[in-house]
Amino acid sequence: MVCEHTFVSTGKTPPNPLARTIRQLRRDRELSQEALANAAGIHPKHLSEIERGNKDPRATTLARLAEALGVTVGDLYGRSDGGDTGRR
Numbered sequence: 001m002v003c004e005h006t007f008v009s010t011g012k013t014p015p016n017p018l019a020r021t022i023r024q025l026r027r028d029r030e031l032s033q034e035a036l037a038n039a040a041g042i043h044p045k046h047l048s049e050i051e052r053g054n055k056d057p058r059a060t061t062l063a064r065l066a067e068a069l070g071v072t073v074g075d076l077y078g079r080s081d082g083g084d085t086g087r088r
Helices: 017-028 033-040 044-051 059-069
Strands: none
Touching: 017 044, 017 059, 033 044, 033 059, 044 059
8 A cells, every 4th residue: 555645734834944934034034025035136926936936946045045134145044153043
């Protein structure tokens, strides 16, 4: 017997850690998706797809998002130099 499991997104918690971190940092800074997307130079719909875990961002997009959020790319992956993920 084959048992298949399908992930059904409720839209509340992104399925991957990178997506969750980007969304949480944006919310911590009280930024809308549109504001962060504009600051990072990407389309708001693309940011939405990234935050929901539907798109894997390119390295250049991650760098722009990190800069707009005031963190390092490593912070987006949960790695830091011992500091917090606050504004830099």
